Amino acid sequence: MSRTAVVTGAAQGVGLATATLLAQRGYQVWLADIQDLDTQVARLEAMGLHVRGIRGDVSSEAFAIQLTAQVQAECGAADVLVNNAGISLIERAEDTTAAQWQRVMDINLRGPFLLCRHLGAQMLARARGSIINVASVAGLAGVSHRSAYNASKHGLIGLTRTLAAEWGGRGVRVNAVCPGWIKTEMDAVDQASGQYTDRDIVDRVPLARFASAADVAAAIAFLADGDHSGFINGVSLPVDGGWTADASWESLRVGTRVR
Numbered sequence: 001m002s003r004t005a006v007v008t009g010a011a012q013g014v015g016l017a018t019a020t021l022l023a024q025r026g027y028q029v030w031l032a033d034i035q036d037l038d039t040q041v042a043r044l045e046a047m048g049l050h051v052r053g054i055r056g057d058v059s060s061e062a063f064a065i066q067l068t069a070q071v072q073a074e075c076g077a078a079d080v081l082v083n084n085a086g087i088s089l090i091e092r093a094e095d096t097t098a099a100q101w102q103r104v105m106d107i108n109l110r111g112p113f114l115l116c117r118h119l120g121a122q123m124l125a126r127a128r129g130s131i132i133n134v135a136s137v138a139g140l141a142g143v144s145h146r147s148a149y150n151a152s153k154h155g156l157i158g159l160t161r162t163l164a165a166e167w168g169g170r171g172v173r174v175n176a177v178c179p180g181w182i183k184t185e186m187d188a189v190d191q192a193s194g195q196y197t198d199r200d201i202v203d204r205v206p207l208a209r210f211a212s213a214a215d216v217a218a219a220i221a222f223l224a225d226g227d228h229s230g231f232i233n234g235v236s237l238p239v240d241g242g243w244t245a246d247a248s249w250e251s252l253r254v255g256t257r258v259r
């Protein structure tokens with residue numbers, strides 16, 4: 001039986017890697033993004049994969065309703081929802097405007113809630129589904145100059161735990177992944193602000209590298225599939241090379257490296 005997955009923020013980065021992996025594993029995948037998706041959809045179709053593209057803003061409830069109705073009309077219901085769309089904001093807390101704060105919350109937290117609400121209701125009606133929210137290590141600990149972003153990701157982990165508690169007994173699992181820094185367009189834009197370098201990140205990570213989009217996609221695919229993760233519910237899984245486990249000081253961490 002074909003399974004259906006919805007992946008938001010799927011035009012690039014983690015979202016595109018996840019949509020591609022799930023499609024390769026046999027899911028019919030709906031790619032959703034605020035950007036045009038024609039090129040990505042054409043490329044995946046040329047690989048023989050079953051995908052659909054839908055353009056819209058995840059922070060809009062009208063879009064959540066439209067997406068849910070379209071999935072229902074064509075597939076019955078989604079088996080998997082990956083709330084991946086998100087934006088970054090690097091700004092000192094005292095300079096973060098109310099409008100900046102609100103935009104980050106709208107996309108990173110309200111959007112996932114709305115899609116959980118509408119696509120999740122569809123899953124609850126069938127008593128079957130798996131939702132994966134893409135949070136961050138910034139949802140597990142503080143990182144300077146990211147008050148809005150970090151609060152949104154902490155909130156997303158809170159939403160994940162709450163829905164896991166509320167919906168687990170009704171057949172819908174809800175989990176999160178918490179990546180460390182990933183080499184995507186988001187990182188390129190953030191680094192262009194001059195606030196950090198590749199070396200800052202690599203030296204902070206026990207595994208001594210950035211995450212790749214494929215690392216994160218593999219963790220999401222694991223949490224998506226009940227055959228592999230059927231008793232896992234409400235976790236926020238770090239995909240961070242050991243970042244959040246490591247309280248070493250830098251010279252100790254770097255000094256013990258073999259390469």
Ligand SMILES: NC(=O)c1ccc[n+]([C@@H]2O[C@H](COP(=O)([O-])OP(=O)(O)OC[C@H]3O[C@@H](n4cnc5c(N)ncnc54)[C@H](O)[C@@H]3O)[C@@H](O)[C@H]2O)c1
Pocket residue numbers: 008009010011012013014015032033034035056057058059084085086087088107134135136137178179180181182183184185186187
């Ligand atoms: N890159 C990192 O270092 C990093 C680390 C931890 C967590 N994350 C999280 O991973 C997720 C994916 O990040 P990425 O690095 O692939 O970023 P990215 O910027 O490369 O991709 C994000 C995608 O989301 C889409 N998007 C943005 N706003 C949207 C909206 N309102 N509606 C629909 N789509 C929208 C963008 O068009 C883009 O395709 C995000 O939630 C991000 O916070 C990223």
